[in-house]
Amino acid sequence: MSCPRCRARKAKRHCPALNLDICPQCCGTEREESIACPLDCAHLRDARQYEKLVPLTAADTPHPDVEITEPFLLQNQTQLILLTNALFVAAATADNTDAEVRTALRQVISGEAEHPIAAAFDGRLRELLAGLTPEAQSRFWSDETLKKLQIFLLRLAVGRDNGRSRGRAFVAFLADHFERTIGGK
Secondary structure, eight states, rough: BTTTTTTBHHHHHTTTTTTTTEHHHHHHBTTTTOOOOOTTHHHHHHHTTTTOOOOOOOSSSSSSOOOHHHHHHHHHHHHHHHHHHHHHHHHHHTOOOHHHHHHHHHHHHHHOOOOOHHHHHHHHHHHHHTSSHHHHHHHHHHHHHHHHHHHHHHHHHHHOOOOOOOOHHHHHHHHHHHHHSOOOO
16 A cells, blocks of 8 residues: 555555554654654654754853753752643643744743743642742742743753654653653653
8 A cells, every 4th residue: 555645655654643554754754744743653752762853052042141050950850840740731731832832931931921831831830839838939939940940941942842843852851751750650
């Protein structure tokens, strides 16, 4: 049977996004471009291991004036885990792309929350803070720490850009992190 995408090569891979068998070449070239691949696609997961990310230059680094050190991240590891999981919950509700997540993070950092992901992330963060006493909130979350951790997440998102129009490498990273920290894997 020939590939329904190119009609030239033999269809050898099942594509869960299209619910069709397609050829490996179409899978590779159309993955996260014209095909909105689900995160659990085996071919997408395998490809992530060999994927070349778009190099991050100093000019591309979000908020280069903000210094985020390893000791800072270690000191605020619990808050970072909570923020990362809150971002995953906010972003995982649909087939959100990495570009949409980056837009949402930029909005949250600037104090806006217009994008649906930004609003969901902000709402999730408010829920987390509501569960703390005012004293714990002030000890556990300072505005400066929160902003730095959000900038760190934005830098991670920019650094994981695979350059594909429907790229979801950062969303997959968030899903993996969520499974390891919340799912117990």
